[in-house]
Amino acid sequence: MSKIETESKRNQESKIAVEHLRMEYTSNNKNFLALEDINLNIEEGQFVCIIGPSGCGKSTLLSVLEGLYTPTGGDVRINGIPVDGPGRERAVVFQHYSLFPWLTAKKNVSFSIAQVNKNIKKTRADEISVEYLKKVGLEDFIEKLPGELSGGMQQRVAIARALAVSPEILLMDEPFGAVDAKTRVVLQELLLNLWESDGRRMTVVFVTHDIDEALLLSDRIIFMGPKHIRCDIPVAFPRPREKSELYATEEYAKLRVELVNMFYDDIADKIDIEGGWL
Amino acid sequence: MKKYLLTLPNLLFVVLLGVVIWPYSELAKIDYYTKNPSKLHEPTVFLVVLVLIHIYYLVQSRRNNKYRVANDIATVVYLLLLAWELVTMKFNIVSRIYIYFPPPENIFYVFFSDYKEILTGLVYSMRLLVIGFTLGIFLGVVLGLVVGWIPRLRKAVFPIAKAVSSVPALVYTPYVVMLMPSFIFASIFVIFLGVFWPTFMNMINRVGTIDHKIIDTAKVLNTPLHTTLFRVILPYTLPRIINNLTVMISVAIMTLTAAEMLGSNSGIGYFIRKYSVMIDYTRTIAGILFIALVVTVLNWLVDLLKKKLVRWDY
Numbered sequence: 001m002s003k004i005e006t007e008s009k010r011n012q013e014s015k016i017a018v019e020h021l022r023m024e025y026t027s028n029n030k031n032f033l034a035l036e037d038i039n040l041n042i043e044e045g046q047f048v049c050i051i052g053p054s055g056c057g058k059s060t061l062l063s064v065l066e067g068l069y070t071p072t073g074g075d076v077r078i079n080g081i082p083v084d085g086p087g088r089e090r091a092v093v094f095q096h097y098s099l100f101p102w103l104t105a106k107k108n109v110s111f112s113i114a115q116v117n118k119n120i121k122k123t124r125a126d127e128i129s130v131e132y133l134k135k136v137g138l139e140d141f142i143e144k145l146p147g148e149l150s151g152g153m154q155q156r157v158a159i160a161r162a163l164a165v166s167p168e169i170l171l172m173d174e175p176f177g178a179v180d181a182k183t184r185v186v187l188q189e190l191l192l193n194l195w196e197s198d199g200r201r202m203t204v205v206f207v208t209h210d211i212d213e214a215l216l217l218s219d220r221i222i223f224m225g226p227k228h229i230r231c232d233i234p235v236a237f238p239r240p241r242e243k244s245e246l247y248a249t250e251e252y253a254k255l256r257v258e259l260v261n262m263f264y265d266d267i268a269d270k271i272d273i274e275g276g277w278l
Numbered sequence: 279m280k281k282y283l284l285t286l287p288n289l290l291f292v293v294l295l296g297v298v299i300w301p302y303s304e305l306a307k308i309d310y311y312t313k314n315p316s317k318l319h320e321p322t323v324f325l326v327v328l329v330l331i332h333i334y335y336l337v338q339s340r341r342n343n344k345y346r347v348a349n350d351i352a353t354v355v356y357l358l359l360l361a362w363e364l365v366t367m368k369f370n371i372v373s374r375i376y377i378y379f380p381p382p383e384n385i386f387y388v389f390f391s392d393y394k395e396i397l398t399g400l401v402y403s404m405r406l407l408v409i410g411f412t413l414g415i416f417l418g419v420v421l422g423l424v425v426g427w428i429p430r431l432r433k434a435v436f437p438i439a440k441a442v443s444s445v446p447a448l449v450y451t452p453y454v455v456m457l458m459p460s461f462i463f464a465s466i467f468v469i470f471l472g473v474f475w476p477t478f479m480n481m482i483n484r485v486g487t488i489d490h491k492i493i494d495t496a497k498v499l500n501t502p503l504h505t506t507l508f509r510v511i512l513p514y515t516l517p518r519i520i521n522n523l524t525v526m527i528s529v530a531i532m533t534l535t536a537a538e539m540l541g542s543n544s545g546i547g548y549f550i551r552k553y554s555v556m557i558d559y560t561r562t563i564a565g566i567l568f569i570a571l572v573v574t575v576l577n578w579l580v581d582l583l584k585k586k587l588v589r590w591d592y
Contacts, residue, residue: 066498085497092498097491102513102590111509112499145590161499 013080014041015169015203016065022073023060034060036227038074044168045201049214052224053263058207061224062173065205066092078169088116091167093158096178099146105133106142109161116165132160136190152183159191172206176213188216189243196240211259215252216243223262230262285339287352291332294360298325298367298383318384318391318560327386331355380560388564396549396568403534403545406462410469411530418474419519422481423507432486436479443479447472447533455541465537472533473526480522484515517591523580531573546572 023035035057042048050058063069064076067086076083078090086092091112099108109129114120133142136156146154155175162170175191176184195204208214214221214235221233235255237246246252298321331352339348359382366381389396425431451468458464492514496506538547546569553561 068494068497086500088500090498092495094491094495097489098495100492100495100510100513102516102588115500115502115505147590 013077015044015046015079016040016042016205017077017080018061018064018074019076020074021061021064021071021076023057023064023069024072033227035064035071038229040222040229042203042205044203047195047204047217047219048206048222049218049220050205050207050222050224051209051211051214051259052230053226054209056224056226058224059173062171062205062207065169066090066171088165089168091162091165091170093155093162093170093172093175095174096151096154098158099154099161101146104143104145105138105149105157105160106130108146108157109133109164112161113164128164129160132164133157135163135194136160150183152179152187155179155187156190159187159194163194167202169203169205172204174207174209177208177210184213185243188213192217192241211256211263215256215259216241216246221259223259233259285349287332287335287339287349287356290353290356290360291328294328294356294363295325297360297363298328318387319381320387320390321383322387323390324383324386328359378559380563384560385564385567388561389568392561392564396546396565399544399546399549400568400572402542403538403547406465406545407469407530407534410466410534411473411526413466414470414473414530415477415519415523415526417470418477419481419512419515422478423485423511423515425478426482426485427507427511429486432482436482436486439475439479439482443475447475447529448536451533451536452540455537461537461541461543464541465534468533468537469530472529476529477519477522477526480518481515484518485511488514517584517588520580520584520588523583524577527573527576527580531569535569 018038018040021035021038021040023033025032025034038061050061052058060069064071065078065083067083067090078087099105100111103111106126106129109132110122110125113125113128114122117125130139130142133139133156136159138153138156138160141149141153146157149157158175176187179187195202204217206214206217215237218235221235223230223233233255237249237252335348335352338344339352341348362379362382366379367383425435447468454468455461455464458467488511492510493506496510501510534545535547535550538545539551542548546565550562550565550569553559553565
């Protein structure tokens, strides 16, 4: 393939392209199939939520996109380039405990900046770090260690750390799964505001098992069943979204019922197959 | 204020001072062997030490949360000193016991009369200790980091290291002292081994069992290998290293003093051996107390280091 052809292929290709992805683990000499024939295209600027029951492989799929797992089959391309480990165009927010406990909030963020931009001066990295910590509302906690922050605040730092490297793609693995309900609402709004107010509109892949969270945040919901994608649901509510307004609309209620039913169908399936599952 | 004045330690302190100053039997001053008055009998140094201890106690007991602990510790220390003083100096129970259990006045006076020899020995010993110790910690940490990081190397080296490290350095000290060209080499070498093996083993273990979330985070932040090793894994293991320093200091002092007792001509261990051979138990006990003091100071330094370096682990 000539260079021009490659270029044009890149241009027409999706931001994230997954083809026939297969993921198999070997543990204790036993093979375990986590994902089978996953096909998925995510366009630039899309906010995609991956939702599904626990154990369906949604976190595994995200880990493949993060570059932490090497797929055992199929192709994963970002910007048309096959994924080979983590990359600087991607930033990740894990569920919990991903900050370095020996670094202050500020230093955690500037550490990540320094990894992406090797020649940056320490003082400049710190400046950017403070700027992003302010954006997530932590201006009074800049010099605190993670152990001195609440779970919600730690996730704010993790978000600041991810955004501070100006990634093209933000990968989030149940980022609000470990915080209390009230904090979760606050963090969802924070994320939504940051994403909507940013002119670039990052591509976001967000794994969750919370239907309301997915409906509030995403443009598109990928509903996963065990090892495969069950369906792909567009979420076309207008933006900027306001939680209270959104909840009042009929479309929201309809879509929500549909998704909830799908969740329970899934459990019903399991009962049929395995018998006496509950 | 009244509460502070009428404490048990204050009372014991006054009693102890009184007992020390009170006239004692002339017999107690006589050296058992030479039958002459002991040159070491001079209570001033002991009195000064007592006053210093008491000032330290007063400072500590003023700190709110330490009040009870300071009181208890001071009480125990004063009771022991009082018993020691009474048994040896005041009642002089059996003069034969006297040479084995010299009175505290005499022992503390040694720190004054023999300070030159003690300090020379301290410098000599500390030089060996610092070199062997630093080498052991440094190589143990760096090699442990690398070996622990590479699974294949770890699996090969760990069982061997485990077997080798289970032999205490103390056991082969005499052999090494004989084998090496000079005593200085020998003692640095045994201190090094005594510190190296446990540090190395600990490092391999800690790196091998590192929380995978930490590694995953470093990976997705695009951290290169050397940064991951020295700026992620090293700080992660630092609390364990520093906690172990306290134990390592005891190990190092143990091997050093053992080595010095075998083939040195200076040092704090040598001091003890020399005077115990000469049946001068006053100086022997002074040497033992001095080592306790040195270890205490070193541990105190480690605590300072810990508070400074691993604030996050508290």
